[in-house]
Amino acid sequence: MTYALIALSYLIGATPTSYWMGRAVHGLDLREHGSGNLGATNVFRILGAKWALPVVGVDIAKGFLPVWFFPGMVGGDLRWTLAFGGAAIVGHIFSLWVGFKGGKGIATSAGVFLALAPWAVLGAFVLWLVLVLPTGYVSLGSMAAAVTLPVFVALTPHEGGATLLWFTGTLAVFVLWAHRSNIHRLMQGTESRFGKAPLQDGDSTVCDSTDSADPAEAPP
Numbered sequence: 001m002t003y004a005l006i007a008l009s010y011l012i013g014a015t016p017t018s019y020w021m022g023r024a025v026h027g028l029d030l031r032e033h034g035s036g037n038l039g040a041t042n043v044f045r046i047l048g049a050k051w052a053l054p055v056v057g058v059d060i061a062k063g064f065l066p067v068w069f070f071p072g073m074v075g076g077d078l079r080w081t082l083a084f085g086g087a088a089i090v091g092h093i094f095s096l097w098v099g100f101k102g103g104k105g106i107a108t109s110a111g112v113f114l115a116l117a118p119w120a121v122l123g124a125f126v127l128w129l130v131l132v133l134p135t136g137y138v139s140l141g142s143m144a145a146a147v148t149l150p151v152f153v154a155l156t157p158h159e160g161g162a163t164l165l166w167f168t169g170t171l172a173v174f175v176l177w178a179h180r181s182n183i184h185r186l187m188q189g190t191e192s193r194f195g196k197a198p199l200q201d202g203d204s205t206v207c208d209s210t211d212s213a214d215p216a217e218a219p220p
Helices: 001-011 019-028 040-049 049-069 078-093 104-118 118-135 138-155 161-180 180-188
Strands: none
Touching: 001 049, 019 040, 019 049, 040 049, 040 078, 040 118, 049 078, 049 104, 078 104, 078 161, 104 118, 104 138, 104 161, 118 138, 138 161, 138 180
């Protein structure tokens, strides 16, 4: 049962929300447009906020639901809880439905921690806003939120103790690794800013001119 739930958590996380949205709205494969990343930022850039917000909501739910509901089926052991959350995050980043591509796991990770340490997520989200709104750099806000999340977890009420802190720290390192190309572009001054590249009439090829050409090294 436990391993089946881990597999189910992965499959929930692997639901390619942004890919389906691109196909449903404009018949686009978002892996071929904008940054090439299957995350909510690219949905916003290509399709707009109207479609990006539902994607964010579903991506958060993909992390929240396994962590909130599955532990009760296996006795509530925190280690299995974190395994469910980790599987959902891995599924979002490496989705089997779209060639093991996906987003960078920020929204799904937020969903996992909303179930485990909601006050810590609130603190990290405020920091994200503080950095993204004036600079336009989503990657900068995402990395800062991930790196400081262990601090927010330590300073706010939560259940999990040292085990949760270790999990949070490991996730922060993984997020930095996933954003390694963004770090390089930030240092070079070539990182993409948050914004929408509107569809051209009669043209389905849409790309922000500052986006990376390599989907595997794309911004979130």
